Amino acid sequence: MYRFRHQDLLGIDQLSVSDIHSILDTADVFREIVTRDIKKVPTLRGKSIVNFFFEPSTRTKASFEMAAKRLSADMLSFSVSDSSMVKGETLIDTARNLQAMNLDLIVIRHPSSGVPHLLAKYVEAGVINAGDGMHEHPTQALLDLYTIKKKGRIKGLRVVIIGDIAHSRVARSNIIGLRKMGAEVTVSGPPTMIPVHAESLGVKVVFDLAKALKSKDVVMLLRIQFERQSEMLFPGTREYSTFFGLNEDLMKGVKKEAIIMHPGPINRGVEITNKVADGPYSVILDQVTNGVAIRMALLYLLIGGGKDDHLD
Amino acid sequence: MITWIKGGRIVDPRRGREKDLDILINKGKIESLLPPGAFHPPRDSEIRQVDASGMVVTPGLIDMHVHFREPGEEYKETIATGSKAAAAGGFTAVACMPNTNPINDSRSVTEFILERARKANRIRVYPVAAISKGMRSESLTEFGDLKQAGAVAVSDDGRPVTNSELMRRAIEYAGFFGLPVISHCQDLDLSNRGVMHEGVISTKLGLIGIPAASEEVMVVREILLAKLTGCPVHIAHVSTEGSVAFIRQAKEQGIPVTAETAPHYFSLDHRSVMEFDTNAKMYPPLREPRDVEAIKRGLSEGVIDVIATDHAPHSPLEKDVEFDRAAFGIIGLETSLPLTLQLVRDGVMDLPSAIAKLSHNPATILSVKGGTIEEGKEADLTVIDLNKEYVVHEEDFNSKSHNSPFIGWSMKGKAMFTMVGGRIVWNSDEHNPGR
Numbered sequence: 001m002y003r004f005r006h007q008d009l010l011g012i013d014q015l016s017v018s019d020i021h022s023i024l025d026t027a028d029v030f031r032e033i034v035t036r037d038i039k040k041v042p043t044l045r046g047k048s049i050v051n052f053f054f055e056p057s058t059r060t061k062a063s064f065e066m067a068a069k070r071l072s073a074d075m076l077s078f079s080v081s082d083s084s085m086v087k088g089e090t091l092i093d094t095a096r097n098l099q100a101m102n103l104d105l106i107v108i109r110h111p112s113s114g115v116p117h118l119l120a121k122y123v124e125a126g127v128i129n130a131g132d133g134m135h136e137h138p139t140q141a142l143l144d145l146y147t148i149k150k151k152g153r154i155k156g157l158r159v160v161i162i163g164d165i166a167h168s169r170v171a172r173s174n175i176i177g178l179r180k181m182g183a184e185v186t187v188s189g190p191p192t193m194i195p196v197h198a199e200s201l202g203v204k205v206v207f208d209l210a211k212a213l214k215s216k217d218v219v220m221l222l223r224i225q226f227e228r229q230s231e232m233l234f235p236g237t238r239e240y241s242t243f244f245g246l247n248e249d250l251m252k253g254v255k256k257e258a259i260i261m262h263p264g265p266i267n268r269g270v271e272i273t274n275k276v277a278d279g280p281y282s283v284i285l286d287q288v289t290n291g292v293a294i295r296m297a298l299l300y301l302l303i304g305g306g307k308d309d310h311l312d
Numbered sequence: 313m314i315t316w317i318k319g320g321r322i323v324d325p326r327r328g329r330e331k332d333l334d335i336l337i338n339k340g341k342i343e344s345l346l347p348p349g350a351f352h353p354p355r356d357s358e359i360r361q362v363d364a365s366g367m368v369v370t371p372g373l374i375d376m377h378v379h380f381r382e383p384g385e386e387y388k389e390t391i392a393t394g395s396k397a398a399a400a401g402g403f404t405a406v407a408c409m410p411n412t413n414p415i416n417d418s419r420s421v422t423e424f425i426l427e428r429a430r431k432a433n434r435i436r437v438y439p440v441a442a443i444s445k446g447m448r449s450e451s452l453t454e455f456g457d458l459k460q461a462g463a464v465a466v467s468d469d470g471r472p473v474t475n476s477e478l479m480r481r482a483i484e485y486a487g488f489f490g491l492p493v494i495s496h497c498q499d500l501d502l503s504n505r506g507v508m509h510e511g512v513i514s515t516k517l518g519l520i521g522i523p524a525a526s527e528e529v530m531v532v533r534e535i536l537l538a539k540l541t542g543c544p545v546h547i548a549h550v551s552t553e554g555s556v557a558f559i560r561q562a563k564e565q566g567i568p569v570t571a572e573t574a575p576h577y578f579s580l581d582h583r584s585v586m587e588f589d590t591n592a593k594m595y596p597p598l599r600e601p602r603d604v605e606a607i608k609r610g611l612s613e614g615v616i617d618v619i620a621t622d623h624a625p626h627s628p629l630e631k632d633v634e635f636d637r638a639a640f641g642i643i644g645l646e647t648s649l650p651l652t653l654q655l656v657r658d659g660v661m662d663l664p665s666a667i668a669k670l671s672h673n674p675a676t677i678l679s680v681k682g683g684t685i686e687e688g689k690e691a692d693l694t695v696i697d698l699n700k701e702y703v704v705h706e707e708d709f710n711s712k713s714h715n716s717p718f719i720g721w722s723m724k725g726k727a728m729f730t731m732v733g734g735r736i737v738w739n740s741d742e743h744n745p746g747r
Contacts, residue, residue, distance in 0.1 A: 090632040112634030113518045114588030133636065134518030172518055196521065200512040231504075 004301045008120045008127040011136035012176040020181060024146050026297035027290070034070060034292060043304050044073035049105040050098070051077035053130070057109055059264055059288065060130050060139070064107050067295035071304075073104075091115065095122035104303045108132075126302045134167050140263055141173035143294040145181060147287050148218055151259055155182035160212050161203075162246065163222030163271055164193040164233070170263045171222055175201050188212035189244055192233040209244060213253040219281070221246060221262045224271050237270050247273045251281065259283045313358050314338050315734060319348060320364030320695060325371065325668030326684040335369065337691040340734035344687055362729055362736070364695050370667045371683050372404025372692030372732065375645060376674040377469070377494075377548060377572060377620035380406075380437070382428060383421065384413025389625035389712045391425065392432040394645070397623070397711035399738035401645040402727025404692040405436035405682060406623075407674075409469040410447070417442035417453045419461040426462050434737045435730075436692070438464040438680055440494065443482045447471045452482055459489050464678045467494035469548060470595075472530065474500060480537050487543030492570075492677055494546045497530035497555070498595065507636045509582040509597040517585065519636060522597050524552040531555045535562040535569055544568040546677055549622050551577045551596035553606035560615045570677050571610075572618035575644060575651035576717065578607045578660075584717060590631045590638035591717040594624070608660045617673045619666075621648045625713030643711045647704060647718045649696065653725035695729035702726065710743075 004022050006014065015023075033041060049068050053061050061077060068075035095118070098106060103125040108116050113133030120127040131137040148154055159178055165171045165187045178185050185203040187194060198205050206212035213219065224240060234240050246260070260272075260281040268274050277284065315337040322333045322345070334351055336343045353359045380394040389397075391408075398406050408425065410416035416425065422439045429437035441463035442453050447470075455466060466486055472495065473479040479495075486493045503526040508514050510521020531547055535558060538545040550556060550573045562569045576594065581601050584592035592598055610616040624641025631638050649670070656666050668683075675683030682692045701724050706714050730738035 090628055091634055092628070092632040110634070112636045114635045117588055118634070132518075134520075136518070166515075169518055172516075195515040196510055196523075197512045197515050200515060 006302065008116070009138055009298060009302065010116050010120060010127065010129050012138045012141050012173045012180070013136065015180070017180055020142070020145065020177065023142055023294070023297050023301065024149055026301060027146050027293040030296040030300070031290065031293035034296075040070050040072060042072045043300060044068070044071040047073045047104045047303055048102075049073050049075045049107065049299065050101075050103050051075060052080070052106060052108045053078065054080045054108070054110040055131070057131070059291070060109065063288070063291040064130065064295050066292050067299055070292070071296055071299055073299065091118060092122055095119050099123045099125070105299065128298060128302070131169055133169065134172070135169050136173045137169040138173050139291070139295055139298065140170050141177040142298070143287060143291040144174055144220070144261060144263075145177050146290045146294055147261065147283055148259070150286070150290070151283070154178070157183045157217040158186070158215060159183050159218040159220060160186045160188060160216045161220045161222065162188045162209065162212065162244070163224060165189055165198065165222070166193050166195040167225065168222050172201070174220060175203055186212055186216070190234055190240070210250055210253055213250055216254045217258055219246065219254060219258060219260045221260065221271050223263065223265060224267055241270050245271055245273065246276055248275055251276060261287060263287070313360060314343070315360045315362060315691075316351065316353065317362045317364050317369055317693070317695065320367050320369040322685055323368050323370045323664055323667050324685045325664045325672040328664050330664055335685070335691075335693070337734045340691055342685065342687050342689055342691050345685070362695065367695050367697045367728060368663070369685070370694050370696060371671040371685055372730065373402045373649065373670045373694050373727075374405045374674040374680070374682055375403050375621050375623065375648065376407040376618060376678055377574075378406045378408050378623040378645065379411065379625065379641070380408045381412060381625060383424060387712075388627050391428040391437060392434075393710065393712040394623070394625070395429065395432045395434040395437065397643070397645045397709065398435050399730045400710045400727070400740075400743065401647070402649045402694040402696060402730055403435060403645060404694065404730060404732045404737075405438060405680065407438040407440050407464060407678060409440050409467060410442040411470040415442050415447050416440070417445050417447070419454075419457050422458055422461040422463050435732055436681070438462075438678065440465045440467050440469070442466065443468045443473055443493065444478060449474045449478055452478070452485060455486055455489050455491055459491055463491070464680055465492045465494050465546070467496065467548070469494065469496040472496045472498050472500065476533060476537070479533070480541060483537050483543045483545055484541045487541065490679065492544055492546050494548050495530065495534045496548050497527045497534065499526045499529045502526035502529065506597075507593060508585050509599050511582055511600055513582045513585055517588070519585070522595075524554055524599065524603070527552055527596050528554040528558065531558050535559070535567055538562070538569050539565075539567045542568070544570065547571040549574050549577070549596060549620070550607065550610070550616060551599050551603060553603045556606045556610035556615055560610070560613070563615060570617045571615065572620040573607050573611065573616050574620060574622045575648050576642065578604055578611065578655065579651050580717060588635045589717065590633065590635055591642055591715050593635065593638050593640055594622070594642055595640040608655065611655065611669065612660050617669065618677065619648065619652055619669045620674065621645055623711075625711055626715045627713060631715050641715070643709070643713055643716050645711065646709055647716060647723070649727055650723035650725040651718070653698060657724070691731060691734040693731045694727050695731075696725060697728050698725050700724065700726040700728070
């Protein structure tokens with residue numbers, strides 16, 4: 001019989017199709033719980049979780065906090081303006097310090113790719129990757145998969161991801177997850193934002209946005225990071241929105257029942273017009289709601305003992 | 313006292329000779345080479361015997377590209393600890409790069425390095441001086457004065473000369489003094505914030521890539537400048553298929569270019585980064601399997617003249633950190649010989665050619681002693697057991713730093729004795745009993 005056997009969630013890459021199904025099914029149970037009047041269950045009472053954010057975040061950090069609190073775990077959140085290295089401590093020393101606190105689970109976001117992996121090697125606690133550099137953001141991909149699945153199925157769907165694919169951990173995790181679950185993935189954006197060897201990730205590259213959108217079931221947008229302008233990736237927001245922004249006209253090409261997703265925060269008027277962002281296609285706020293359920297499911301699966309008996 | 317190296321097979325890359333000969337050493341020099349059994353020690357004479365039976369004796373190995381961190385970063389390596397690591401790896405001489413703190417751009421730093429090497433009293437240490445003052449790519453250092461002080465080459469290794477006009481002048485000016493110019497080829501704009509080779513693995517891991525073009529653009533620039541000036545340029549640590557092709561072409565046209573590669577570029581590829589191992593982070597980065605094959609071909613066809621380690625010690629403070637923040641570089645002195653011998657076993661090169669790339673060729677490029685076994689020459693020799701098998705253990709490194717991707721590797725081939733000027737500076741059995 002299938003059992004979820006992971007101690008850490010470092011990336012979508014490590015998950016099997018059964019793992020992903022199991023996480024999404026578990027999230028269903030929790031999604032029901034959070035619509036009740038009393039949204040708290042005692043499942044993780046006595047467990048300690050720490051949120052370690054080395055990068056600014058509102059949504060993901062709050063989502064993990066909410067998930068932990070609804071499961072009755074003790075949670076501490078640290079926002080660190082920069083890596084411990086600034087203080088002259090190596091990352092491995094930081095890990096040893098965390099280990100000494102006898103935590104059950106560490107949720108970490110870090111601007112450097114691979115940090116959760118390094119941490120997991122040195123601590124006994126479980127580690128959840130809440131976004132590492134430009135590498136992976138597995139919980140975002142899982143909540144996106146969940147949101148897509150709520151609309152029907154994932155297998156065979158045609159998905160287009162638009163924007164700065166090269167620098168996006170959300171794109172990377174979603175590509176891996178969607179491909180695993182049997183969806184077709186196309187990426188689109190300015191050539192400077194498409195990684196070299198993008199095809200090696202199992203996606204199709206279509207630069208022309210209208211063509212890329214044609215007959216798609218899911219349109220996934222990424223936030224344009226303005227700071228990338230200095231890296232010569234694009235000349236300016238005006239040019240970007242003209243050639244790579246999503247507007248009502250372009251939406252005519254997608255399937256009628258298509259959905260639009262965005263991991264937030266949105267640059268309204270740049271990568272997406274107001275009308276499209278707030279229009280009937282948009283499931284952007286569903287993503288946020290589902291995020292809490294997905295994270296509850298993960299906390300439960302990783303440190304809840306994997307038994308169903310405390311769920312109600 | 314006479315030293316008698318007995319029963320070994322001599323590999324002399326200069327003459328392409330591989331022959332069973334005994335060596336008699338007197339007053340630091342090779343006195344005579346004799347067929348086995350020909351030497352009968354006179355009674356009552358004091359003779360030290362070195363039993364080399366079953367082993368090969370080669371000219372002392374020379375590593376023309378190391379970083380000994382002194383002055384300035386003695387917590388990573390000193391000239392004494394680096395020299396010990398070199399001797400343990402079979403090296404009798406090294407050329408140390410100028411990116412110390414302060415930078416070796418003046419007579420006083422060059423003299424300091426030589427003084428430290430004398431104190432360490434183990435191997436020959438040849439300082440490489442900076443091309444530009446402070447390695448800032450603005451103005452030339454005093455090549456003549458530096459040469460008189462003991463510098464054997466000039467290089468802005470690690471912080472390449474960005475100004476092409478300055479590089480042209482450096483090559484012209486160094487030519488007059490007979491100083492080779494060693495170029496670390498990296499277009500700093502193209503490599504930008506890159507931390508590994510740009511390819512499928514960097515795409516998968518979300519790490520910023522360093523394209524092969526970042527190296528190749530500069531290799532081509534140096535070739536064109538060597539052609540323009542008619543003066544020699546040596547290309548450091550070649551890592552890409554494209555670089556090998558450009559250097560091959562240049563040599564065919566008679567342009568005075570020589571090149572080196574490092575053992576990691578023919579032993580590892582970019583897949584080593586998959587676990588975010590910072591000991592797989594170096595500049596240039598580990599490339600693709602096809603590049604590794606091209607490097608081997610370049611070695612086999614003589615396009616690449618030299619194997620040098622780019623020995624770059626770093627402490628845990630620089631390496632036990634986030635991959636993208638970790639320092640570039642690995643140590644190499646104690647693993648270079650067995651990794652090179654692996655190429656011989658794989659049929660990439662024969663033994664004399666491999667030894668040439670580790671001794672005779674760097675000696676020729678730098679115009680320094682050694683690289684040959686001849687009567688009347690300095691007795692800088694390495695006695696190698698080609699069949700010695702062992703595992704690389706972190707605690708066995710003589711280098712002060714342990715940043716090596718080869719820890720845990722099974723190796724074959726080891727320097728058993730290292731001899732500088734007739735003096736044994738390393739005896740493997742004494743230092744590693746039981747291993």
